Amino acid sequence: MCPVTSAADPMGAGPHEPVRVLIADDHDLYRRGLQTVLSLEPRVVVVAEARDGEEAVARAVDVTPDVVVMDVRMPRLSGIRACAAIRAAVPSAKVVMLTMSDDERDLFSAIKAGASGYLLKEVAAEEIAAGILAVHDGQSLIPPTMAHLLLTEFADLSRRADTTSVAAAPNLTERELQVLRLVAKGLANRDIARDLFISENTVKNHVRNILEKLHFHSRIEAAMYAVRERILDADVSAQ
Numbered sequence: 001m002c003p004v005t006s007a008a009d010p011m012g013a014g015p016h017e018p019v020r021v022l023i024a025d026d027h028d029l030y031r032r033g034l035q036t037v038l039s040l041e042p043r044v045v046v047v048a049e050a051r052d053g054e055e056a057v058a059r060a061v062d063v064t065p066d067v068v069v070m071d072v073r074m075p076r077l078s079g080i081r082a083c084a085a086i087r088a089a090v091p092s093a094k095v096v097m098l099t100m101s102d103d104e105r106d107l108f109s110a111i112k113a114g115a116s117g118y119l120l121k122e123v124a125a126e127e128i129a130a131g132i133l134a135v136h137d138g139q140s141l142i143p144p145t146m147a148h149l150l151l152t153e154f155a156d157l158s159r160r161a162d163t164t165s166v167a168a169a170p171n172l173t174e175r176e177l178q179v180l181r182l183v184a185k186g187l188a189n190r191d192i193a194r195d196l197f198i199s200e201n202t203v204k205n206h207v208r209n210i211l212e213k214l215h216f217h218s219r220i221e222a223a224m225y226a227v228r229e230r231i232l233d234a235d236v237s238a239q
Contacts, residue, residue: 018042018043018044018045019043019044019045019066019067019132019133019136020045020047020063020064020065020066020067021038021044021045021046021047021065021066021067021068021069021132022046022047022048022049022050022056022059022060022063022065022067022068022069022070022093023035023038023046023048023049023050023069023070024049024050024051024052024053024055024056024059024068024069024070024071024074024079024082025050025051025069025070025071025074025098026051026052026071026074026075027071028051030121031049031051033125034069034125034128035049037125037126037128037129038125038128038129038132040129041129041133043133044129044132044133047063047065048060048062048063048065050070051074051075052074052075052076052077053070053074053075053076053077053078053079053081053082053085054076054077054082055076056068056070056074056077056079056082056086057077057082057085057086057089060086060089060090060093061089061090064090064092064093065090065093066092066093066094066136067093067094067095067096067132067135067136068083068086068093068094068095068096069096069098069128069132070082070083070095070096070097070098071097071098071099072097072098072099072101072106072110073099073101079097079099079110080097080106080109080110080113081113083095083097083110083113083114083115084113084114087113087114087217094116094117094135094136095113095114095115095116095117096115096116096117096118096119096128096131096132096135096141097110097115097117097118097119098119098120098121098128099118099119099120099121100120100121100122106118107142111218111220111221111224112221113217114217114218115217115218116135116139116140116141116217116218117131117134117135117139117140117141117142118141118142119131119141138189138204140218140219140220142220171213172210172213172214175196175206176206176209176210176213177231178196179192179196179203179206179207179210180210180222180226180231181226181231182195182196183207183210183219183222183223183226184222184223184226184231186223189203189204189207207219207222210222
């Protein structure tokens, strides 16, 4: 997995509370197996299950989980569409998409739908448990085998951008622009804090504000936006 630190959701479980998880997968055997593995992790509790996309949305609204672990391809409503619906109905819930495919179209669709994690089902179930905790703590997860796809997309966006203009992100402070530029360069929160001589908690607050102001669900979306709008090239001084 390729973790990228992001702002933790203050509305989710606290550091000493179990992370409440909803499992959504149309294969009963896989769903039961994952529930068994997650039951061995004391920091995780499975609060609900769903067999298709529509049921996943309904159950998410009912139980307001901290994290939803959901298959990309499901009957009645795809995992991608269910992810977008859950993010709209339960904004505090983080979504981790699971898939058997490494199709880059699914990866980009999941990011646009607001997923905070994207994992291949071939990973060990224990890694899924670790991924759930990481996503709850504010990280975004991308398989190492697919991380290069995002880097390629960043490069393509940069090449397509107008080299003569640099866009200013609306409503962002100069400090938030600094943080956004470092996010787009792939720095984790602790590294951003070190570079800007501020606390890691302050960085988390800045990232949270950036996502809210730009109406994005994840730092990956914010990073792609920064590259596309050439904010990465802006000369921004600290406040």
